[in-house]
Amino acid sequence: MNLISTTNGEKFDARDGETLLDAATRGGVALGYSCRTGRCSSCKGLVRSGSTIAVHDELGLTAAERDAGWILTCVRHASSNVELDIESLGDIQLFPAKTTPCRIHSLERLSADVIKVVLRLPPTSDFCFHPGQYIDVIGADGLRRSYSVANAPNAAKQIELHIREVAGGAMSRYWFEQAKVNDLLRFNGPLGTFFLRDTAGKDLVFLATGTGMAPVKAMLEGLRNSADDANKPRSVSVYWGGRSPQDFYWDPASLAPGFVYVPVLSRAEPDWPGARGHVQDALLASTPDLTQTVVYACGSDAMIHSAREQLIANGLPDKCFHSDAFVCSASN
Ligand SMILES: Cc1cc2nc3c(=O)[nH]c(=O)nc-3n(C[C@H](O)[C@H](O)[C@H](O)COP(=O)(O)OP(=O)(O)OC[C@H]3O[C@@H](n4cnc5c(N)ncnc54)[C@H](O)[C@@H]3O)c2cc1C
Ligand code: FES
Numbered sequence: 066m067n068l069i070s071t072t073n074g075e076k077f078d079a080r081d082g083e084t085l086l087d088a089a090t091r092g093g094v095a096l097g098y099s100c101r102t103g104r105c106s107s108c109k110g111l112v113r114s115g116s117t118i119a120v121h122d123e124l125g126l127t128a129a130e131r132d133a134g135w136i137l138t139c140v141r142h143a144s145s146n147v148e149l150d151i152e153s154l155g156d157i158q159l160f161p162a163k164t165t166p167c168r169i170h171s172l173e174r175l176s177a178d179v180i181k182v183v184l185r186l187p188p189t190s191d192f193c194f195h196p197g198q199y200i201d202v203i204g205a206d207g208l209r210r211s212y213s214v215a216n217a218p219n220a221a222k223q224i225e226l227h228i229r230e231v232a233g234g235a236m237s238r239y240w241f242e243q244a245k246v247n248d249l250l251r252f253n254g255p256l257g258t259f260f261l262r263d264t265a266g267k268d269l270v271f272l273a274t275g276t277g278m279a280p281v282k283a284m285l286e287g288l289r290n291s292a293d294d295a296n297k298p299r300s301v302s303v304y305w306g307g308r309s310p311q312d313f314y315w316d317p318a319s320l321a322p323g324f325v326y327v328p329v330l331s332r333a334e335p336d337w338p339g340a341r342g343h344v345q346d347a348l349l350a351s352t353p354d355l356t357q358t359v360v361y362a363c364g365s366d367a368m369i370h371s372a373r374e375q376l377i378a379n380g381l382p383d384k385c386f387h388s389d390a391f392v393c394s395a396s397n
Contacts, residue, residue: 067144071094071153084141103119104390109136110136111134113134119136122140157262163254165190167184167186167250168184168248170185175315177311180228186224197213197259200224202236202251208235209253209394213279215283217286227314261361263385265295268357271303272360272372277365284361301324301325305317313328329342329347345372345375348376365391
């Protein structure tokens with residue numbers, strides 16, 4: 066057993082063979098994370114003292130970060146007591162992840178390569194989540210894939226997923242060729258820490274590409290349903306990137322008036338009247354005051370990396386950029 070301490074003065078024990086992230090969760094310390102497979106870097110921290118061992122490749126770190134002592138807590142074990150420079154999420158309550166059976170309630174094509182799946186939970190289920198979190202759906206033969214929940218919690222105990230078809234993908238084959246209403250599945254969750262915090266009085270900006278709109282829709286619904294005026298942002302803008310107009314399979318403006326919605330095409334035809342290029346370019350073109358902005362970005366790893374870099378270079382405080390990268394699953 067090794068003792069881990071964090072920047073905020075929190076302490077927790079790490080057992081042999083346990084990742085630092087799992088140890089923190091078991092010890093009641095909430096650390097930011099997303100993929101849990103060493104690919105997205107949401108869980109990174111700097112080792113101030115002590116030694117750790119990587120149990121998977123840390124693909125989410127650059128060589129320079131590795132040399133400077135950064136680690137990914139989701140794939141590192143402690144081999145001594147460790148002082149970690151990492152900020153916890155403070156007193157935010159993370160609902161414990163658990164495995165729940167569910168049935169497919171409905172299946173609906175939203176576009177040529179996106180399907181909406183609604184899962185029905187047992188009436189006795191007490192599944193709770195923060196809008197923006199994801200679940201791991203467990204299919205036949207234990208095949209497991211992560212999908213963001215696309216709705217805020219609702220009385221009907223249903224979970225909406227927006228799933229993009231990946232060519233040759235094992236789980237895509239199930240969703241797009243075999244799945245039927247009433248199929249029995251299981252899921253594990255809620256997972257991840259991509260949910261709204263510290264938005265009071267700020268300009269809240271969502272950046273999404275493709276089905277990265279799913280958790281954004283959940284958070285927008287959460288904002289619409291919230292009676293908590295003290296935490297309300299002063300403005301809400303949604304930038305959604307796609308290749309063709311058909312990629313915009315849902316209209317964020319339909320949810321509530323007052324949200325700014327900017328669809329952005331990277332391969333626009335000459336007659337496209339809207340924004341062109343990448344979502345972060347469209348945001349920067351609106352000359353925002355990034356010192357008062359908090360950004361939630363979801364979708365491709367490439368968008369998240371370049372958005373983070375460009376926005377921070379233009380004045381966005383590092384800790385005001387939150388992301389969920391749809392990296393591919395490490396194992397089948
Ligand atoms: C936190 C998180 C949340 C996610 N939420 C969603 C969601 O809401 N909706 C959604 O559609 N997807 C989401 N994903 C991605 C999803 O979990 C799967 O990885 C993806 O759907 C591919 O699964 P598959 O079994 O069809 O393909 P696989 O069998 O896993 O992969 C088939 C091939 O495609 C490649 N590949 C896999 N994924 C990608 C990709 N994203 N881009 C390019 N190549 C790829 C693989 O390397 C492999 O060669 C999320 C991922 C993470 C980590
Ligand atoms: S790299 Fe650790 S959560 Fe993604």
